[in-house]
Amino acid sequence: MARAYTVRTSNVSVSAVQDLISIQTTSGMVCEIDEMSAGQVTATTVGNLNCSFKRFSGAYSIGSGGTSATPRPHLFGDSAATCTARANDTTQTSGGTSVTLDSDVINVVNGYVKLPAPEDRWSFTLSQAFVWSLDTAPTAAEAMSVKVTFRETV
Amino acid sequence: MVKVDLEFTVIAIHGEGDRATVNSLQKYRDGIEMVRQAQAGNDVPHPSVPDEPPEVTILLRDDLHHSRMEIPVRDWETVEKWKKIAGWDADKRHWQHGAKVKVTVSGV
Numbered sequence: 475m476a477r478a479y480t481v482r483t484s485n486v487s488v489s490a491v492q493d494l495i496s497i498q499t500t501s502g503m504v505c506e507i508d509e510m511s512a513g514q515v516t517a518t519t520v521g522n523l524n525c526s527f528k529r530f531s532g533a534y535s536i537g538s539g540g541t542s543a544t545p546r547p548h549l550f551g552d553s554a555a556t557c558t559a560r561a562n563d564t565t566q567t568s569g570g571t572s573v574t575l576d577s578d579v580i581n582v583v584n585g586y587v588k589l590p591a592p593e594d595r596w597s598f599t600l601s602q603a604f605v606w607s608l609d610t611a612p613t614a615a616e617a618m619s620v621k622v623t624f625r626e627t628v
Numbered sequence: 629m630v631k632v633d634l635e636f637t638v639i640a641i642h643g644e645g646d647r648a649t650v651n652s653l654q655k656y657r658d659g660i661e662m663v664r665q666a667q668a669g670n671d672v673p674h675p676s677v678p679d680e681p682p683e684v685t686i687l688l689r690d691d692l693h694h695s696r697m698e699i700p701v702r703d704w705e706t707v708e709k710w711k712k713i714a715g716w717d718a719d720k721r722h723w724q725h726g727a728k729v730k731v732t733v734s735g736v
Contacts, residue, residue: 484657486653487656500725502639502689515664536722538721538722541650541653542644542721543642543643544642544683545642554642554685554687554698555640558641558723559642
């Protein structure tokens with residue numbers, strides 16, 4: 475049975491272009507992305523921020539400058555995720571082969587939710603990375619909370 | 629005493645291993661909460677400087693039977709030990725994976 479996990483950040487100061495959340499499959503686990511959402515509690519006027527969703531494979535270097543985030547299992551008592559996650563990396567993931575799967579805009583006042591239909595979910599095979607990249611810096615630092623729900627499928 | 633040695637591979641490590649980063653993030657969150665309380669007109673004491681415990685989880689796989697073992701780490705002293713055992717890139721603050729570790733089982 476596929477195991478669901480959520481990676482989240484809570485009230486983190488975001489003022490620069492960065493990888494909001496990245497998820498790396500390992501050599502023994504694949505995953506698919508179920509849901510992505512973002513919100514903030516600072517800005518009160520419309521600010522539209524470009525973002526993109528990417529797949530990295532090959533000899534890429536995962537981002538740094540942020541934190542290692544713990545994916546939380548949805549089922550009580552379930553095993554820890556085999557995929558690993560990072561958040562708020564201001565040195566963004568680079569190298570290897572990068573494919574932009576989709577681009578979108580976050581209206582910071584309204585918040586952001588992306589919930590693909592089951593047949594449209596992105597899947598990631600062994601030794602790949604999913605990266606949710608914030609491509610536009612906010613005009614002023616915003617306290618953002620971001621989450622990605624994914625499912626390990628092996 | 630009888631001991632059994634088992635070889636495991638570190639397949640994943642979750643959680644931030646840098647104490648300063650964890651406390652910095654919590655300090656910012658405390659600030660947000662202070663602002664929220666002030667906006668609501670609540671008089672709350674100023675929070676002390678945070679000293680958060682780690683939330684690190686080590687995920688091991690038995691090389692022989694492929695069974696998994698999770699080791700939660702909730703104190704910074706043990707986190708520092710795991711940095712030496714598993715590997716830690718201090719510049720990038722990245723955990724490293726793939727290290728071989730030996731787990732010894734014995735009676736108590």
